Amino acid sequence: MIDRTLVLLKPDAVQRALVGEIIQRFERTGFKVVGMKLCYASKETAGKHYADDESWLKSVGEKTKKSYEAKGIAVKEDAMSIGKRIRQQLMDFISMSPIVALVLEGHDVIGKVRVIVGDTAPNKAAPGTIRGDFAFDSYGLADTSGRPIQNLIHASDSQESAKREIGVWFKPDEIHPYQRVDEALLYRKT
Template sequence: MTEKTLVLIKPDAVERNLIGNILIEYERNGLKILDMKLIKASIEVAEKHYAEHKEKPFFSRLVSYLTRSPLVVLILEGENAISRVRSLNGTTDPGKSPDNTIRALYGLSLSENTVHASDSQESADRERAIWFG
């Protein structure tokens, strides 16, 4: 089934000039970039993106991280795009992520883990609306 999903290349990856390396992984694995932009996220947008974590003690750190410098927002399309992108990204903790996943290759820590991907079609739709209107 062809799906569309949202991906963020987070500030730590942009700061380290990893945008191209990460995009290559998605394209090499048969995913198509439908839309992409480099932006500096506002606090309001970051808070909407991480709304499910609002009551958690790390919420303010998430928002600060996402707004500290530019990031890349993209929409990818492909067969089973949501699960494929999540598999390519690896687990949230780069140290526990399978070899050759984006997070294992480029992630710095649990909090600076290089990329975000929607976890369901519902999340993808919600996140696309936040980032692309």
């Protein structure tokens, strides 16, 4: 299925001058850039993107707890309050410097982009993934430093969140559908 996904190159990617390197990885895989801009996230946009959504807050908290438990460290704080704390940190972080927002299009783009991006914790992300190749941050280092994990990228995790997140960052007329020459081979009708 041909889908679209939202990718953000977060402030750490822009500050470390990794924008070209990262976009190249999506392009060379074959995905089509249909939206792209450098922008400053207002607090309002940051708050919409990292929505105050119960299931997302819980899942962020639970992922954090699991990563500590895997190291034999018990975390008393409940998942929801971890999620709320991280959301606040992310909203501050994402609006501290310009970011690059992209809409990518292609067959199964949402899942494949997350494979290219790699694990949330760069210290666990496989070599060959963006996070594995360009970062080494961890849950522990981020938490003791009171900041979000610096993992360079946000990528939508489902069709539902992609649709919502694209709407947060792009007006309809900022997305540009076009035909690429390789599509006749890729999406040929049998």
